[in-house]
Amino acid sequence: IKALDIEKFNAQYGKLEIKHSQDFHDRFLIIDHKELYHIGASLKDLGKKCFAFSVIEDKNLLQNLINKI
Structure with missing residues (x-):
């Protein structure tokens, strides 16, 4: 994602x-500090290869991830 985007x-x-964090390889989408999604590959390759996109409902994991970034 570019600055203009x-x-x-x-x-x-x-x-x-x-x-950005060197602690994680995968991507995470956090919405309003309430919803957490795990994205297993780069979005630039979306549609080229199969990859996982998962919702994570564990609120402790969400808070721990927010604290790490």
């Missing part, structure tokens, strides 16, 4: 924040 999203929908 984030700027356009924020202008239309509100605050999007991207954080």
Whole structure:
């Protein structure tokens, strides 16, 4: 995701924040600090190969992940 993409999203929908961490290989999507999704591969390859996209309902795991990033 490029800076311009984030700027356009924020202008239309509100605050999007991207954080990078060397602690994780996979991607995580956190919505409003309440919902957690695990994305097993890069979104740039979406539609090219099969990969996992899972909801994680464990609130302790959500909070631990937020604390690590």
